């Protein structure tokens with residue numbers, strides 16, 4: 001009997017150990033220790049996987065960047081860019097680093113780059129902006145994250161100024177949970193996503209800046225194509241204050257361009 005209990009205990013210990021390694025959460029990170037992201041260790045992993053955020057430190061195509069640092073090349077013909085966002089009944093997620101909206105399973109909208117439609121998976125906010133123009137930061141920035149079936153990521157970035165209130169943004173604030181890691185799903189709340197784009201733009205043929213970059217949070221993976229709109233949206237001062245009650249200073253500093261060019265249409 002005793003042996004059996006011991007054996008069962010041993011098996012569950014091994015199992016627990018295995019589970020810990022296989023599904024262990026990625027290591028914690030914060031904006032305060034941004035310069036150390038590349039050196040953050042995951043002690044549960046063998047050597048080749050020990051530094052899961054190494055790219056943050058050694059990557060050469062990192063984001064965000066200062067758009068004024070680049071020669072903006074307009075000569076090359078670029079892909080036509082269009083948004084097909086429409087309306088969704090999304091989930092509202094407090095990730096612990098930002099407020100985020102995840103599109104529903106049935107959502108079919110996305111970003112059309114040339115003839116390819118990249119599905120919109122989520123959108124989230126940074127305060128202040130991550131991309132800057134000649135060192136000038138905007139009060140906030142919105143990232144629409146699109147991922148295609150091959151895992152290729154394209155982010156549409158929209159800078160945010162203060163001014164007129166944005167009702168779609170208010171819907172996001174009103175439905176966002178305050179607890180880190182909490183999700184407000186299946187609310188049935190309708191969000192008109194295109195209301196989060198600058199007014200009076202041609203959504204079927206957007207003006208944009210584009211460059212190759214990375215995720216701006218660990219693991220800072222590269223291979224992300226960025227599309228940055230030259231026009232901003234506005235939220236009211238009160239909405240900016242409300243955004244800050246969730247997260248403030250959740251913006252990575254600008255990274256070296258390292259010979260990258262920024263293209264514009």
Ligand SMILES: [Zn+2]
Pocket residue numbers: 124126143216
């Ligand atoms: Zn972002």
